[in-house]
Amino acid sequence: MVERMESESRKLLGRLRDAMASDVAGQARLDKITHLIADSMGTEVCSVYLFRDDETLELCATEGLDQAAVHQTRMRLGEGLVGRVAKTGKTMNTPDAPAEKGFRYMPETGEERYSSFLGIPIQRLGEKLGVLVVQSHDARVYTADETYALEVVAMVIAEMTELGAFVGEGAALSARHQQPVVFKGTTAQEGAAEGHVWLHEPRVVVTNPIADDPQKELERLKEAVEQLRVGVDKMLDMSRSGDSEQLQVLEAYRMFANSKGWMRRMEEDISRGLSAEAAVEKEQSLARARIGQVTDSYLRERLSDLDDLSNRLLRILTGQGRETGADLPPDPILIARNIGPAELLEYGRSLRGVVLEDGSVGSHAAIVARALAIPLIVHAGRIATEALNGDHIMVDGDQGVVHLRPDDSVVTAFRDKIAMQAEAQQRYASIRDTPAVTRCGNRIELNMNAGLMADLPSLQGSGAEGVGLFRTELQFLIRNQMPKRMELAELYARVLDSAHGKRVVFRTLDIGSDKVLPYMKPNDEPNPALGWRAIRVGLDKPGVMRMQLQALIRAANGRPLTIMFPFVAQFEEYRQARKEVDKAIAREVKLGHVLPETLEVGAMLETPSLAFAPEQFFREVEFLSIGGNDLKQFFFAADRENERVRRRYDTLNVSFLSLIEKIVERCARTDTPLSFCGEDAGRPIEAMCLAAIGLRSLSMRPASIGPVKSLLLRCNLEEVRKVIIDARHRGEQSVRPAVMEYLREQA
Template identity: 65%
Template sequence: MPHSSAVESRVLLKRLQTALAEPLGADAGQRRLDRITAIVAEGLAAEVCSIYLRRGADLELSATTGLNPQAVHLIRMRVREGLVGRIAHTAEPINTKDAPRTRGFQYFPETGEEIFASFLGVPIQRLGEVLGVLVVQNQTPRDYTDDEVHGLEVVAMVIAEMAEFGVFTGTSETDVPGPHALPYYTKGVIGQEGVAEGHVLMHDPQVAISNPVADDPAAEQARLAEALEGIRAEIDEMLGADYLADGGEHREVLNAWRMFAHDKGWVRRMQASIDAGLAAEVAVEREQSETRARMSRVTDMYLRERLHDLDDLSNRLLRRLTGAANHNGDIPEDAILVARNIGPGELLDYGRALKGVVLEEGSVGSHAAIVARALAIPLVIQADRITREAVAGDHILVDGDQGLIHLRPEDNVAEAFRAKIDMAAEAQEAYAALRDKPAVSRDGIRVALHMNAGLMADLPSLVPSGAEGVGLYRTELQFLVRRTVPKRSDLAALYSKILSSAGDKPVTFRTLDIGSDKVLPYMKRDPEPNPALGWRAIRVGLDRKGVMRMQLQAMLRAANGRPLRVMFPFVAQFDEFREARAHLLDEVERERKLGHPVPDSLKIGAMLETPSLAFAPDQFFEMADFISIGGNDLKQFFFAADRENERVRRRYDTLNVSFLTFIEQIAARCDGHDTPVSFCGEDAGRPVEALAFIAMGLRNLSMRPASIGPVKRMIRNTDVGEARDVINRARRSGEQSVRKELMAWINARGIPVA
């Protein structure tokens, strides 16, 4: 096939299809690979055709026509090694008529390839993952044409699809392992603690096509055209909706989808793949694979977002072609959702039907992580290759306490995991017995334990957890999961239900904390070099007074004469708190003049999340009715370590001497002004860290509901005075952290901390 055309490509694919359908005996996998190399070599008038497949981190020569057959399964190379390794690394073809002089060339004498000058290699890839490399070679110098490159890429795509379908699987040691058959283990990042065992529910469409070759190209073109028209109409309908009239980021995404859906180059490439012999779904996947390969090489965030938009659009197109939806309501009882990424609204759609969530991307501060924490669903993020390895229905173990994922686990792993679940269940029974008992240490220190919340669904946990109230209610979730600004009346009704559900227990509402990693879909976002230190939280509220005013009015009306506690987030300066407090008091006076009932008790506080606020004037501590230390943000600013950055965030220990001394100073300053102070954040729910905070003088902690039991049990079994003595000795020793000495004392005393 020296002048490869679309028609000739289809002829080549038909020959492959026929050959691969033949029964070939016990070693069918190897025989099929051998048949492919022979057919492709003949079709492209090549003297050599070789297939290199990934085996772990290596590429193995798995089949060849033209090279030394003794080298098959013996030659292995690392990714980036030689021309083949370079193709695997870049996911881009190499076409040269002088291979020995091409950058990266490496000679393997066992193959006998020294006589072949011309070289054309293309990646065998599926959905952005390179599974191997397909190569043709000739002795005489030869420029392979664009048609020949395209034809070889089409064959490589078919090989990838057939590998996914298990066509090359065999039983011998040299055979390709069956796809999605072996156990898979990966360590991700903890998004929400907890453990779960269940079966995989895939969020994104999975397409494994037994016949990737188009029997009727015209019919496949018609299917593609119909699917494209469908998504174009769907996007236009969403763009025409009233809730997008004011623009915002959501509209920008839809406009990007619309642009790509009408992009002639994108459509033309998929049509060309169908003309070359691929089924419509495979043509879309081929284009999606190349998009994901480009995505991995792009560092510009704007371009990466646009490539993400194109990837999402390809998923929508695949759903239309396959008739699949995100999920059809038939969610298994033990479903664990696996996705590349997911929005907060989509996660809420699944709700508590899920036992766990595993994401290939995401961050600890993402909207999905916030929702998972609110729903108390174990979440692991940045789980490498999980969407590639997992198949719907796979047995999966999620250890959110350590960020571990076991897919298709071996029996001994599953048994050990179930033992951990049983131990956790036994511990929960012990915590339940402490529900109505106070958190008082052996030396008489009384600690108030409150829970964090962000959804109405959290409130049923208030009584069973033993929490004394809601120390932090995150109001931004109601804004994040909607496409428009919520109405004041809707917020007032929601806040009223929250107060009613809490009964006589206090609820502290934090005003809208947006910006940084929490961006509203309808709010235009200006690029910032460092969003965590940028326009966020109270800064947004003071600049956009209309939104703050509306939310404060909703809270006042929800209280309807009942006590109300309001807290402003991310206060860095006294003036910010003074101004925000004045706005709230103005709204109280306005409500009174309108004849509306006002709270019979109003407490106004601030979150101390920046070191600067700890050194505010005395007047701040006198004016604030209460202060909540926002541990998650404060720690990252104190250590200058982004909590989203895995390379640095784990280098800094909460029990660092400097940080504990800082917490001690804050507690002492608040005590000096009789200002109640609490610690709110993930560390408050970790018994060892909680003990250190109590020893530093804190008497109020706010955490997720599931952490209250372990922390209360620890407090009731501890002498805080002794713990403080241990910490002071460790501080005097010059050690950077007190953890080692504190843990040694805890273990010696047999204090339960898990």
């Protein structure tokens, strides 16, 4: 029976191949396919529904229903049985369709009340394209072999749709990857950029979904799988002396590469008429569909491993692989599902911008993008599926919007915005060396944030007075193993050399939360932002902290050194960390090494609890830096990675400004130097208000220094402070409206 079905499946796929190759219009080709399927399966009806937009399905071809309904009958995602199949991405096989919940009778199609219904999702690598349906008068459940055969056919239809085999009139049959598309994501790094798409992992195009010679395809598959296994074994051999976590990942790779079940399923797909590439992609699509339904993080990772192996196998079969960074266009904007910091650094400053389907605001990639001063948008829908290499693209990092293949009106407006920004940058360059002194005579110190050697040239070019935050974790994140103390000391020494005597505040290792070292065992925590991170890791793993402190002391080599501990939540944590510094100094004395000329040890105030620490803490700590990003999310209980809640709360909220004002007052009483570090420091309106309530040192990305200084030079902080106090007395939730009105009056 199975052999007969395999023969019928191959026969049907052969006829489909002929239909695909025929020189007829897209609609005629699709009509012919529905006829072939109905005839082959002995059903009264075969219909193909394709998406005309993200929420609407359209009847695009049918055998057995009224032809006048084609391109006229539409349904919403989830509506009727067809809509349910489209929404869930799962096959529906029922002998009594009218009795099913949600059944919708469509009289406009001239359909009779067919009993049996088999609906198969048409999808490709997780992208939903439509639904393939067969119906019969007889009340019967379609057999497993019939269902399997139709799934194979649906997969081929998906490939043909991707290749443009059905392009014709109407939105549902419009050419794919040619229409303008707008993606709304989350801003991870501000800025605007125009360029052309460069896919980090370009989609493999399967041009031959149907096999001419199944035996030859089986041999091609076996050869490719063997090549894959050899490659994985080589990676394992090279990593034997490395970290155990990396070995575990590669062992999982090898397990899948040697999986008999995976191989057997692909061989069955080929025996039913698919090419080797199509068989691999069919199993990959099923794996991706399962990823979306699995909540267990371990299982998701393993399915992702299988997804990655499938990509490797497809590149071997098609020869469509390539090295990262090769043949980049002159104005590349990188598109990827996700990317690691080391991979992003390989591209370097050649990129105009980066857009990710996944990622996060605080991810490793976001930190590197900020260091490279390139716009970054994360959570950008299905852009890696929709974009093609070479597509025209515009990235608005300020609004978190991506315009793919934009129309002329969008291009004109966007270029006007870029031109205005360029003009503003020229104005900012003219005040680069001017101190930020307000009209009321207050001087505000403007520092820059950094994390890579590539950042340091901006110290001179931006007019920054120093480095208010140097993130040391990047040197740990971009490696596959723990860096050596000597390597870190050499790097930190080069940072101090490049600063040419300006103050550099080195923040100790801030890992955990969304920054997990590749060679460190991840912890599955329900809320990692509130979990084992930053100084908590350092105090629990003192060996790593000591090694980094020794590297910093040796890098100073007699020069001034400033060290800051992140995420301090209570006084005792700072005291313990400070003791580690004293121990490191004592050890260097014993070894006869040169000590820093001066040593400042401070903390980041990122939790509300530290604002209410004992007075003695403020007297003992040598300086404080408010970490605005974390402090705001904890103050408002709003995860800054959650787009639904993070924008609800304003930095200029009266309550939040009151907390910062309290910190300013406590530091003033104890004569503790205080600065503010974070995204809000680099926003001119927010920076002006922070200065108005008493902050005299701000640290931001280099590109923000010019805009912030420009506004500070024109403002009177005493007047702004009065506006803030008046808004508070009126009981306003945020001072922003009042401040904006004041600025309009001053213009």
